[in-house]
Amino acid sequence: MTDLERIGQRLVTGFPGTALTPELVQVVKEYKIGNIILFRENIASADQLRTLCADLQTLIRSETGHDAFIMIDQEGGAVTRLPESCINVPGSMALAATGDPETTYLAGKLTGEELRSLGVNFNLAPSVDVNCNPANPIIGVRSYGDTPATVAKYAAGMIRGLQDGGVLCLAKHFPGHGDTSLDSHLTLPCVDKPRDELERMELAPFRAAIADGVPAIMTAHILFPALDDSGVPATMSRRIVTGLLRGEMSFTGLVTSDCMEMQAVQKFFGSVNGVLAAMNAGVDLVLLSHTTLLSGEAPRLPPKLCSPANWIAKRWKKVWTAFWPLRPSWPPCPPPRLMRSRPPP
Secondary structure, rough: HHHHHHHHHHHEEOOOOOOOOOHHHHHHHHOOOOEEEEEEEHOOOOOHHHHHHHHHHHHHHHHOOOOOOEOOOOOOOOOOOOOOOOOOOOOOOHEEEEEOOHHHHHHHHHHHHHHHHHHHOOOOOOOOOOOOOOOOOOOHHHHHOOOHHHHHHHHHHHHHHHHHHHOOOOEEEEOEEEOOOOOOOOOEEEOOOOOOHHHHOOOOHHHHHHHOOOEEEEEOOOOOOOOOOOOOOOHHHHHHHHHHHHHHHHOOOEEEEOOOHHHHHHHOHHHHHHHHHHHOOOOOOOOOOOOOHHHOOOHHHHHHOOOOOOOHHHHHHHHHHHHHOOOOOOOOOOOOOOOOOOOOO
């Protein structure tokens, strides 16, 4: 595998509309982008989504020789991408309000089976953030509760259910997005609390998820001075991703970033610079969720920045060996149509 192909396999891109676009085909062909994230704007119906996923797999297989991770944020409740005609479960706080952790397992299994039947194989859920700050503008009902024990108990069922339903899943947003009063989509938050407090609150549900076998973890675009005082958010911090998550917490699964077009990264560091920093920090899959052509800029960085050493090739080879079998075979789908015209606005 060349450096260009290796970088492409570590990038996740999005695109507008409900069919393949010329820009998407271009970046896959030229830069071997290997993975896709879908949003509500990409989905009109179950049948359309099934066909779209088949088209995406056909395109990416033909250009890279590998299946794609097709990702979605289908948390349930407030964060739901599927249309009303599909199975949509309640959100995390509502599920926890039942008092029965088996409820989250059933919700996860139903969600996993639905996504798998549609061609989506990686659900970017659940959130294991502890809802410990009443002023938090972005987590709230996306959390299972206001204590680490509650979050860990209910998240475990969702993680197990999604996998039993046939899709990959992850725990997010590491090291924790629960105690912020700012939204990282809009600016760069900071959680300025001592390490011992982080251990008791933010890190505890992630340690539990790792012990329960979660296959992936998503990083947060948040400053944690007690963990890294260099002024970069967790996603771009080698101390946090490699030192803490990989080293101290012994996590051996996939690490994904949150979207690098969020203002916490784009405004303060630049999205492409953020991609480079995240990969060098130890992030395996980096998301550029909205601007398709932006995903072609990382592979165009100077060759010395894209050397195998700088891109942590040894680490990626280990991930490749361990997780490539998790890219499942695909159920029968309608015949692919690679270049359908986009629907009118």
